[in-house]
Amino acid sequence: MKTFKNIVSGLLVAILFTSLGFSQQMKELEIGSKAPMVDKKMKNVSGNEISLQDAAKENGLVVIFSCNTCPWVERWEDRYPMVSNIASENEVGMIALNPNEDYRDRGDGMDDMIKRAKKMNYDFPYTLDKDHEIADAFGATRTPHVYLFNADMKLVYVGAIDDNARDANSVDSFYLKDAIEQMTAGKKVTVPATKSLGCTIKRVS
Amino acid sequence: MKSVIATLLILLMGCSSSGEKKILVDTSAAQLVGHIESFKGDKPVLVNYWATWCVPCIEEFPYIMKLKEKYGEEFELIFVSGDFEEAKEEAKEFLKEQNVDFTTYYKTGKDNEFIQTVSESWSGALPYTVIYAKDGTVSTEWEGKAEYEQFESELQKVINEG
Numbered sequence: 523m524k525t526f527k528n529i530v531s532g533l534l535v536a537i538l539f540t541s542l543g544f545s546q547q548m549k550e551l552e553i554g555s556k557a558p559m560v561d562k563k564m565k566n567v568s569g570n571e572i573s574l575q576d577a578a579k580e581n582g583l584v585v586i587f588s589c590n591t592c593p594w595v596e597r598w599e600d601r602y603p604m605v606s607n608i609a610s611e612n613e614v615g616m617i618a619l620n621p622n623e624d625y626r627d628r629g630d631g632m633d634d635m636i637k638r639a640k641k642m643n644y645d646f647p648y649t650l651d652k653d654h655e656i657a658d659a660f661g662a663t664r665t666p667h668v669y670l671f672n673a674d675m676k677l678v679y680v681g682a683i684d685d686n687a688r689d690a691n692s693v694d695s696f697y698l699k700d701a702i703e704q705m706t707a708g709k710k711v712t713v714p715a716t717k718s719l720g721c722t723i724k725r726v727s
Numbered sequence: 728m729k730s731v732i733a734t735l736l737i738l739l740m741g742c743s744s745s746g747e748k749k750i751l752v753d754t755s756a757a758q759l760v761g762h763i764e765s766f767k768g769d770k771p772v773l774v775n776y777w778a779t780w781c782v783p784c785i786e787e788f789p790y791i792m793k794l795k796e797k798y799g800e801e802f803e804l805i806f807v808s809g810d811f812e813e814a815k816e817e818a819k820e821f822l823k824e825q826n827v828d829f830t831t832y833y834k835t836g837k838d839n840e841f842i843q844t845v846s847e848s849w850s851g852a853l854p855y856t857v858i859y860a861k862d863g864t865v866s867t868e869w870e871g872k873a874e875y876e877q878f879e880s881e882l883q884k885v886i887n888e889g
Contacts, residue, residue, distance in 0.1 A: 597811075663870055718838040721781060722871045722872075723852070
């Protein structure tokens with residue numbers, strides 16, 4: 523009887539682990555990998571549907587997994603326009619994806635995204651990554667989490683926008699900006715991967 | 728030797744000039760790694776990286792404190808705050824509310840270097856929990872919120888290993 527109880531409690535814990543995203547250790551897309559799911563259409567805040575391929579420009583694409591509910595995003599968001607400008611100047615597209623499926627009724631629904639995009643003057647597509655399918659395919663773990671693809675849609679940079687979420691005026695290393703400029707100049711990206719603190723993506727099982 | 732020095736430094740920083748124990752002490756990644764390593768061969772260690780701005784961190788914090796209450800000295804509990812400098816007081820207040828009466832740590836330095844130094848597999852998402860076995864190896868680690876039963880089940884594994 524005791525053994526049966528142990529088995530049942532073990533199973534319950536295992537189910538809990540799985541259902542709550544325990545051990546959310548995703549396999550991140552490796553540098554040099556092709557962007558997955560580039561043709562999957564997503565709802566955009568402007569009302570249309572758009573894919574990663576649609577958002578890409580001649581020299582590539584910046585993908586930012588973002589959201590409305592993460593204080594870390596709020597800190598970095600003042601740099602989204604700068605990233606958008608640099609990307610545009612270098613014929614690189616930019617798109618933000620909201621993968622927080624578990625928070626659709628807690629600030630990360632489409633209506634909230636529309637308000638956020640208006641308030642922050644987003645001049646790039648902000649799309650709803652339904653059931654975090656694209657975030658899963660990328661192995662994205664947090665918001666903000668940035669990916670830069672080249673003209674062949676191969677990954678050349680992954681990580682943070684820069685090295686100082688707290689203060690845009692105190693940045694020492696402009697990781698993403700440098701990567702865009704090096705990539706479009708035909709040079710090797712010197713720092714292809716960085717890490718930063720961020721909010722976990724709010725996944726559903 | 729390095730880990731001994733790091734541990735001494737971190738212990739010294741844990742006390743104010745009046746001898747009162749501080750509940751939130753600055754730590755570099757190297758000091759933290761040394762501190763964790765100092766328990767190798769002695770007891771298992773649970774490290775939880777959190778921040779006041781992180782809702783899931785706040786939600787799971789009491790579960791971890793409950794483990795501390797239940798298992799006491801059978802394991803070492805290390806909290807590391809990833810709060811912004813201006814939120815340090817808020818973090819201290821939260822720790823007091825949670826009845827934390829032992830030294831916890833505050834991450835200093837750049838994110839990238841800190842995260843790379845403490846763990847190859849941590850992406851930077853909070854909360855992040857690592858449980859080290861008594862021999863210093865990583866028994867398990869995960870990003871995101873866990874429930875009490877999950878923490879306890881994983882902790883029991885390393886405690887029962889002896």
